[in-house]
Amino acid sequence: MNKSNIPASPAQATPPNRRHVLGLAGATGLALLDPTLARAQGLDNTLRVGFVSPRTGPLGSFGEGDGHVLALARKALASGLVIGGKAYKVEILDRDTQSDPARASQLAKALIDNDKVDLMLTTSTPEVVNPVSDACEAAGVPCLATVMPWEAWYFGRGAKPGAPSPFKWSFLFSFGVADFVKSYISQWSAVPSNKRVAALLPNDADGNAIRNALLPHLQKAGFTVVDGGPYETGTTDFSAQIARFKAEKCEILCSFPIPPDFATFWRQAAQQGLAKSMKVVQIAKTGLFASTIEVLGPLGYNLSVAAYWHKNYPYASALTGLTGVQLADGYEKASGKQWNQQLGASLSLLDAGVAALKAAANPKDKAGLAKALSTLQTTTMMGKVDFTKGPVGNVSSVPMIGAQWVKPAAGSKFKYDYVITENESDPRIPVAAKLKSYS
Template sequence: MDVSSTGPTRRDVLRATGLGISLAAASPLLAACGGLGSSPKTENTKKNLKIGFVSPRTGAAASFGEPDAYVLDLAKKAISGATGYDVQILDRDSQSNPQRSAQVANDLINGDQVDLMLTTSTPETVNPVSDACEAAGVPCVSTVVPWEAWYFGRGAKPTDQNAYKFTYHFCFGVEQFHNMYTHEWPQVTTNKKVGVMWPNDSDGNAIRAALGPLLTKSGYTIVDPGAYTDGTNDFSAQIARFKAENCEIFNTFPIPPDFATFWRQAAQQGYRPKICQVAKTGLFPSQVEALGPIGIDIAGGAYWAPTYPYKSSLTGISSKDLGDGYQQAGKQWNQQLGPSLALFDVAAAALKATGDPKDKAGLAKTIGSLDVETPIGRLQWGKGPNANVVATPILGGQWIKSTDSRYQVEFVLVENSSDPNVPVAAKLREYGA
């Protein structure tokens, strides 16, 4: 069962019963021993464990947190029974703010004394939480930050193969983006000139350093007006440059509000590329619906979809049933469902595989060699690109008008170079065609 902060503690139970074991804890011992033993040392050894979960529920990246409540409910129902421990999940809102992320992480570490931390969605949330855990010696698993932005963005050097002792990550990286773009973009005839808006943050700097050169080697011309500051509200200079250079492909990795501002200004100022390729935004229906008609035909990446042929090892739920269940609960499927539930698959597998999950160093070591099935596929640490990271697929897709009367838009997969097991549903079409 789940243990909440308002429930009785083990000390309360012992005080109330006056025994070294509760009846519930005694029952398996009775079955094994044929009755109450005479040893006065018999006691309940079942551990109470705490897992912290930090994600953006409000603020600029709030759309990533939309399915949190649904995923947390699934995890809370399954994790105690699956692990054999009384597991309490403490979820906190990072407010999409790095300072707030660090604060709630430290509160969970020092105040709540969590045994394991999970965190997801953008460097603004994930990196400060990971740093706090590394400093405190608390095992942490994270996702949904390009792995280079997580690994190098926190100070690791390119030569480091095991930069962190307590923090582990699974996510797509620059190689997966490169594969996606070079398989997706040729589906539309263009002049191969790419106007890019890569911000001055962990994501933008990692992408500029690694993706730009790869695309250049693949025959694309990169037109980069330079790094911009998150929260910029006038993109006229960038738009003018893209128009002057006739950039028929546009690519960006912004926080969601910045893209909305840019894309509306681009429409007003007459910039309409043949391909509009976005990342970090344009991931969820709510983001695209907010753009209105100019949101149709935007291309994006998919790190999970209900058509992924994988399931959760913790809950046994398939990707299809995960998406269907969320829609039956009242909202259109959201690709954050997959990796968020995968975090708890990893957590459960790590707790079960560790002799003493209260031993933080031992738990961290277990994660470093873990092999676990999740809705986004099989995660195997120790296979590269380094000891702390599992590189996962990202597939290409596009937003179209929904064929389902319940919804305004839908996301269809157009490219699967990173994972051919996932079916493609359509071909990329020119923006606004």
Template sequence: MESGTTRRDLLRLGISLTAAAPILSACGGLGSDQNTKNTQKSSLKIGFVSPRTGPAAGFGEPDAYVLDLAKKAFQPGLNIGGTQYDVQILDRDSQSNPQRSAQVANDLINGDQVDLMLTTSTPETVNPVSDACEAAGVPCVSTVVPWEAWYFGRGAKETDQNAYKFTYHFCFGVEQFHNMYTHEWPQVPTNKKVGVMWPNDSDGNAIRAALGPLLKQSGYTIVDPGAYTDGTNDFSAQIAKFKAENCEIFNTFPIPPDFATFWRQAAQQGYKPKICQVAKTGLFPSQIEALGPIGIGIAGGAYWAPTYPYKSSFTGVDSKALGDGYQATGKQWNQQLGPSLALFDVAAAALKKTSNPKDKQGVADAIKTLDVETPIGRLQWGKGPNANVVTTPILGGQWIKSTDPKYKVEFVLVENSSDPNVPTAAKLQEYRA
């Protein structure tokens, strides 16, 4: 009897394997391919895009700290529908540039194949990232862009109530600014004439279209020398007009370098309003310190502070601990800490709400009805101005000389009408620098 496997046996085996190949392939192969598929299925990727460098770099100052908190919270993974998922966060610098923002977003979508995108801070970063995700069918959550600049700035119409299928947003808007200004400004007696410097960009155009009429209805006279181009280096004409019109209130929504240029020129040319109200800049200690003495007394908006009585539902960190923890690194608290961490609260809640977090449409649908606690307060989609947006408060504050010898300046809250749960610490004082 012939022992072993004959050539004929091998041929028969080869024929059998060939015939069985389509069946094996359909069933996941002999095992290795199936294992690869299971490995892929148990891994989730979250993209995070923000301005770490460039004109809006102040917003990205606390990114490393927030990302570390999020990564630690995700370290055990997420158990969803009986499957354990490892979670990877891929963070990218937009460089404060719209083209770069679109590029890194598309790289994360097409190259890294992220399951969910998070993005924050100014339309120059957030809008291109949101557009890339909407086009690719990738769920995206964004913040820290006035919602009108995000919603209408991307092409939605006033009549649209559900303009986007994959992109969702939480932030303050024109109504919140109007409410804050009309409660804060009366704390200093003025002639109610407001010199405005609103740029020709998504923020400036949204503010001009909506905030201007609201302020007029509230009895303020708007002196608008017209939209200017980002990057302008000579504001002599605007300053001359504000002086000629005796504008005792000044309001602007510029990129940070533009305000620094304007405010130094205003000081040199003798324009000193009783109230200097800024937005999009003057948010962080580093920006005010860079101005020197003329930074003291500038009023700004606050979308988070360590005194907010709320906490992150995902990490369990409350606002006081968030601020204290960041200051333990040697840096002064930065209000971007709150909304950036809130993005990860939303991400975790949305992923856990789905039966299959790899289903991008399913994740987007989960965000549409999400209700989640964050350091900036409770976010409830479905109760905002449209299906894609949740509005959040913005409170009034003012920069003063720091009472803590470790720091040069500090930001004190002077107005809380949008959220009375947050305590105020002072009244607005006339600008005197």
């Protein structure tokens, strides 16, 4: 017998080399043998979505409901997505910035470099959104953000008025100065006052953007603005600002401090006699959530806020199918805490992010996904998102409405109720009550 025709025994067989294995297994085998290389060649069928927000630290109130929202999103995405006829798993990688801008940047870079995210989502204030957006812009990773004044995001990151957008990878749907102006003027007109406005604005991205853009609009609308001057975050003595506001007989407060700073200021304002002369106390960046109002006790009643979401908004989540009331009720039942407006905003961010993935021909192609974001038109719990006609490139404006913290009805298990007081930016949103004077 010709030995060359005898099959080799397992012991005699020559182990297949890597080239032979790849020839037999093809691209699918490559994905199993080398996941990192598979990602690079676009063979991975898992879409990785980064979600960066502040869940602890001074800005932690913005993220206190994110765990609940992320659980809802993961449940809705458990069976994955089918895009362009291909099935994808979806993995959401959430990170807490601890309210630290430097940490926000580091987390974003780690998600980009180590976790190879396909899409980055980020929310809540320039201290979070700007460093994450910058990291994505530098790395060429699509990024979608919300909840901060768009001027602080756009001009605060180097864009120039009248010039084309310098951004290719980062996008924001959020409110802007024009939305604040519309809500504030509508809200303040409901209460008789001398139209003298005390402006308490910090020396940060939000404060400087509002100082340069909002205050001139208020002056044009007939209000006299008294600027207390840029103060540093963490200030513990606001006596100078309070004395000036009292001397100028201000009856409206317009403020943009972080929660701890406003609590310090407003307690001192009450002690030094400023609070009792105020007809409207308008707060932003703080006072958005019950947790930041409860620390003020009775001083929190009748504070007014421009809100970017309320549970009575008439829009549902495309991702989960939940209405605003269902989302709020589910959170209260699960957590025992009062609902807050960031619930709807964080779910809107996830809604819009998933809509962008679906709109891309190939969601693993970063350039294609960025293009899908640039033309995205969808409806979220916050309202319509349309990047084809933003106030500037890479921005879609969403409405702001007026709201106020008031004493709840008898029998409520919470200390405050949060009611809608004006809807100039979106008449479809129901108004519940007229604004009450603070003093």
